[in-house]
Amino acid sequence: MWYEWEIILELSEKDIWKNITYIDVFKWCETWKIKSFNNDLKIAYVVFKCNNDWNNFKNYTAEACNYNSLAF
Numbered sequence: 001m002w003y004e005w006e007i008i009l010e011l012s013e014k015d016i017w018k019n020i021t022y023i024d025v026f027k028w029c030e031t032w033k034i035k036s037f038n039n040d041l042k043i044a045y046v047v048f049k050c051n052n053d054w055n056n057f058k059n060y061t062a063e064a065c066n067y068n069s070l071a072f
Contacts, residue, residue, distance in 0.1 A: 005071035011037040011044060017058070021071045022046060035062035042067040 005023065011034070021031045030048070035058070037044040045062035053060075 008067040008070055010039045022065055023069055033057055044070055
């Protein structure tokens with residue numbers, strides 16, 4: 001395997017705004033911020049790039065990512 005990571009089973013409120021790495025099927029990895037999550041659906045809402053305006057990243061829309069595609 002090219003990259004091994006621990007599967008995320010559940011997130012908590014303390015994980016909001018932590019950095020998380022998104023890993024896609026093409027072996028591309030980038031680290032961004034968790035905005036919110038849904039443990040029932042196993043989805044985290046992650047803020048990507050935000051136009052490089054990291055001082056205001058909390059104001060940007062987050063994209064849904066499956067827990068299987070994320071790693072701390």
